Amino acid sequence: MTQAPSIPGQADPLDVARRTLARYIADKGLKSTRQRDLIAETFLSQGEHLRVEQLLKLVRTLDSRVSAATVYRTMKLLSECGLASQHHFGDGQTCYEPAVGRHHHDHLICTRCHAIIEFESDRIEALQGTIARRHGFLVTHHRLELYGLCAACLASGAVAEPEKVKEKKPKPAEVPARR
Amino acid sequence: MTQAPSIPGQADPLDVARRTLARYIADKGLKSTRQRDLIAETFLSQGEHLRVEQLLKLVRTLDSRVSAATVYRTMKLLSECGLASQHHFGDGQTCYEPAVGRHHHDHLICTRCHAIIEFESDRIEALQGTIARRHGFLVTHHRLELYGLCAACLASGAVAEPEKVKEKKPKPAEVPARR
């Protein structure tokens, strides 16, 4: 699947993340707990876009007693300390992705199989900067999402009919992108 | 507020919209009702990004018995016939904007006062096409949103602290209030 493009010449992102979290917890007078660690570890090592529901399922394979509330609370925490970034891809569910040791990137989202493909474009970012400047606007973050049909779905002759999103999708193999 | 950039050399967008709706209703064997007309008229003449809740409030100043369900149903209808486009700006609420006689455009969104500024960029659109092509992806629609602080909020010395979005904010310039 989509591999996190780690920034070269830096320490292992997972390790950086662990340390960042530990420091954040210490600084804020919070506590390190079994559930917190379990959720953070599961999320970070997954290295992918994950819906809360999926994350909860994963975590529960390791500890079936973890509650949804704790996952929500922990993901909020990870967002606050910059280890996770939150997305809403229009299916009404919150989706998180690890944010450490990663370049900023945007997304291509297949409305049929829900595949998420990442891309980066310095040129688009530059144009965004120009536009913001023109409006006297200070951009803190942005979101660029291209919706449509991925190569796999196009190949399998899919009509542009989007599915109702509920995660029972037979995901077609991802197509390697030309760069 | 943001003025709809109507396409020059065409009929009054509001009129076009009315006719489009009438035709759609006739074609589909639907019915023209008092509520439908009221909601459509209110929405279209408002000419702006409107949350369902705001729209409902507006409509209810004219007829207090209109239900939220009807507003939702009607906005779905307007979306289907291309008169409204739906947005989710990350505050968990659906927001519609009139789509007739308008160029495609993207948004700058102030995280402090929730002002929405529209912009167009052919160059960004072109780059998006290039990227999609590179991934063998067929784009049906896209979304580009730049979040941050608008000129007014910057001028009033706002810190980059985004509010919790719930709209009890003391807005510097213009204020679309909710609740």
Place this chain on the structure above:
DNA sequence: GTAAGTGCAAACGTTTTGCAATGAA
């Protein structure tokens, strides 16, 4: 008269919250 549309309330799916019990420091 017949279907489509309405309002209402109840149901929905996701997320948040209050609270008593638990556990890390």
Place this chain on the structure above:
DNA sequence: TTCATTGCAAAACGTTTGCACTTAC
């Protein structure tokens, strides 16, 4: 011992739906 954290269940949120009633055609 203290106070953050947990699990649970209930609430909250925006939205959708079932249904009996109403209305446009």
